[in-house]
Amino acid sequence: MRPTRSHYIPRTRTGRIAVGAFLGLFAFTQPPLVFALANRQEPWVLGVPFLYAYLFVLYIALIGVLVWARRREL
Amino acid sequence: MEAWVVATGLIFLYLLATIGIGAVANRRMSGDLEDFLLYGRQAKFVVLYLTVCATYHSAFAFLGSGGFFYTHGIGFWAAGAWTVLVGAITYVLGSRIWALGKNFGYITPADMLADFYESDAVRVVTALVSVVFTILYIQVQAQGLGYILSVASGDRISFEVGTLILLVVAAGYLIAGGLRAVYWTDVVQGAWMYIAVWIGALVLAHELFGGPFELWRRVAAERPDLLTLPGPRGFFTPGMWLGMVIVLSFGIVFQPHIIIRYYMAASARTIKWLGATTPIYLMTLFIPAALVGLGGALVMPEIAVPDTIFPEMLFAYAPAWLTGLILAGATAAAMSTLDSILHSNMTVLTRDVYQRYLAPDRPEGHYILVGRVIVVALLAIGYALSVGTFEFLVVLVTLSGAGALQLMPAMLGVCFPTRRLTTRAGVLAGIAAGLGALYVTLVVSPHPLGMHGGVWGLLVNFAVTIGVSRFTAPPSDETVERIHGAVERFVYEGDPA
Numbered sequence: 001m002r003p004t005r006s007h008y009i010p011r012t013r014t015g016r017i018a019v020g021a022f023l024g025l026f027a028f029t030q031p032p033l034v035f036a037l038a039n040r041q042e043p044w045v046l047g048v049p050f051l052y053a054y055l056f057v058l059y060i061a062l063i064g065v066l067v068w069a070r071r072r073e074l
Numbered sequence: 075m076e077a078w079v080v081a082t083g084l085i086f087l088y089l090l091a092t093i094g095i096g097a098v099a100n101r102r103m104s105g106d107l108e109d110f111l112l113y114g115r116q117a118k119f120v121v122l123y124l125t126v127c128a129t130y131h132s133a134f135a136f137l138g139s140g141g142f143f144y145t146h147g148i149g150f151w152a153a154g155a156w157t158v159l160v161g162a163i164t165y166v167l168g169s170r171i172w173a174l175g176k177n178f179g180y181i182t183p184a185d186m187l188a189d190f191y192e193s194d195a196v197r198v199v200t201a202l203v204s205v206v207f208t209i210l211y212i213q214v215q216a217q218g219l220g221y222i223l224s225v226a227s228g229d230r231i232s233f234e235v236g237t238l239i240l241l242v243v244a245a246g247y248l249i250a251g252g253l254r255a256v257y258w259t260d261v262v263q264g265a266w267m268y269i270a271v272w273i274g275a276l277v278l279a280h281e282l283f284g285g286p287f288e289l290w291r292r293v294a295a296e297r298p299d300l301l302t303l304p305g306p307r308g309f310f311t312p313g314m315w316l317g318m319v320i321v322l323s324f325g326i327v328f329q330p331h332i333i334i335r336y337y338m339a340a341s342a343r344t345i346k347w348l349g350a351t352t353p354i355y356l357m358t359l360f361i362p363a364a365l366v367g368l369g370g371a372l373v374m375p376e377i378a379v380p381d382t383i384f385p386e387m388l389f390a391y392a393p394a395w396l397t398g399l400i401l402a403g404a405t406a407a408a409m410s411t412l413d414s415i416l417h418s419n420m421t422v423l424t425r426d427v428y429q430r431y432l433a434p435d436r437p438e439g440h441y442i443l444v445g446r447v448i449v450v451a452l453l454a455i456g457y458a459l460s461v462g463t464f465e466f467l468v469v470l471v472t473l474s475g476a477g478a479l480q481l482m483p484a485m486l487g488v489c490f491p492t493r494r495l496t497t498r499a500g501v502l503a504g505i506a507a508g509l510g511a512l513y514v515t516l517v518v519s520p521h522p523l524g525m526h527g528g529v530w531g532l533l534v535n536f537a538v539t540i541g542v543s544r545f546t547a548p549p550s551d552e553t554v555e556r557i558h559g560a561v562e563r564f565v566y567e568g569d570p571a
Contacts, residue, residue: 031312
């Protein structure tokens, strides 16, 4: 059977949450947001400069979204 | 015992281990072509995880990433974004590629595209893009290997001899055991390189600065320009950041050695867990690289070749046994990528060229033999490229990173059904236009408006593919129903393929 609905748009609630959360968080790791919000050393977070810690937290959150999606059998 | 003896001895011990693994893999081979080329599509999670990670991270990640932090500062931490994106692409796109491969018996990227677009021209173009833009990686990895052995031995083993030894070992276990040998050695290499880079960086940070956090404080005090964007030389502009994230995620994933790994997963569950968790390995490998590069900028500020900062620091400040252990890890990083590229190019040339056009309908043993001959030929080409100096290589290496990215519109057209179909003519015109734009924006006038040339090439490719597809004939209804129907069933009806 030939699909009639686009595969670019998630069809389930879990799919919409996962895609929205991933793209939303990912946008914060990219220009212009990363340059506007995080391009500085201060304040230091757990012994590392702010930009480094900011990106690290976002990367972990993004991995968390992927793991969450898998656990929900997406 | 002298440091060079320990370092070289450990590298040779490591090489012996890989040869042993290749020999065991050879005994387990069934003589079946799919077993030789695709590990019988039975790769389970741990093996697939380590082979994908070890293949993705090459000599560049081990040596080059430290050099990037050294030269351009914290901006290289953007690497975390492209490694996370690789995980997401594997999860969403890789699982679809796996399902189609399982359903229709695909072995190479060209198999899938040629089937959907019903075109031999698409097969040939895909095979050419796959081989041309990755064969240069053989040269890059081989040069890295030659350099490592030369440095470890204190120039007692020349660069040329070192390159040859390591190329012969990699090709030897590939010829003996096929992809099974590549997989098993990748497991050892993936684990070794990860442990080595972490131990090396932590030891150096403690020896030189009293720990990683003190290292960060010293960098802030002495080289604050390394801790903000766009870095001391202005490299990490917004356009370059975005471009590198796209090129080094999608661009690497669409290379044949990664697509072939998607095909060989044992199940959909395996490949989706792979996507969800590979960024943990891929991203965290850049944490010690930052310590090496930024710490190196303080203690060795005048080094001639920044990519050599890690081994230079090891020889200057670490014990000999540790230096040997870590350089063996660097060897593992380069070899795990090299063997995978040798294998994927061998697969593409055997399957998409020899079996399809030159000698169809031969026994499977014949194609395995031809595949082995092709590996020897690739080995010779790789060696010649490594030790020679050819001006055109500069151009080709510049192009290679973004070359496979030009397969993206064609791949999406197969794996993501929509009402508007991409067509054979659209895909061919898009790839041609994308490659042309890539040449202009990487070589003639590099990175216009501060945006990475790979992104310009991709934008042109998408525009042309979509535009031409609107006015040309799509694949037949039967093919679209067969392939897009399989994707629909896999994604939304729980078909385990």
